[in-house]
Amino acid sequence: MASTRRERFVFGHVAWTLATIVALSLLGSLTLELVFVVSLIGFLVLVELTAPVAVRPAWRRRLKWVIGLGLIVFAYLVVKRILAILPPGVL
Template identity: 55%
Template sequence: MALQRRIRFIHGQLAWMVATVLVLAALGSLSYSLFFLLSLLGLVILMELTAPTNVSPEWRTRLRWLIVFGLVGFAYVIVRRLLEILPPELFA
């Protein structure tokens, strides 16, 4: 039963990521950073929607580390975008 839930979780995440690629490609705005951010958003949403009420399996607690590293990557993308937008004289 636990393996079935894990496989269902993986299928849900893969479906979210494929849908993300298709929508971004249809809109003409497919980029690695946008795909990364939307995939991370999908992971967080899927984690909350499929959260068990009583006991959290060990594989779900390991996913929290993945989310933490994803948030670090998200912060990196945001800082990089801010540096592109802000004028260079601001940092001199």
């Protein structure tokens, strides 16, 4: 049975995330924040690499919500990291 494009997309993202977890654990840098950021980057790359030319299926239209949520969480992580770096009297 041939896999659909949606299944290949999901398998690709799962493979990227597992490779990220393995690589970060081998480097000794396994944190939830890094796994999320690298997985988000992989997700965005995968979305662009698998974008259809002519027709846009409904499941791909719904990806914009996942991307938006991912970018909001990414912005939160960046702000949290910046606030941790700044000295206490700056803000």
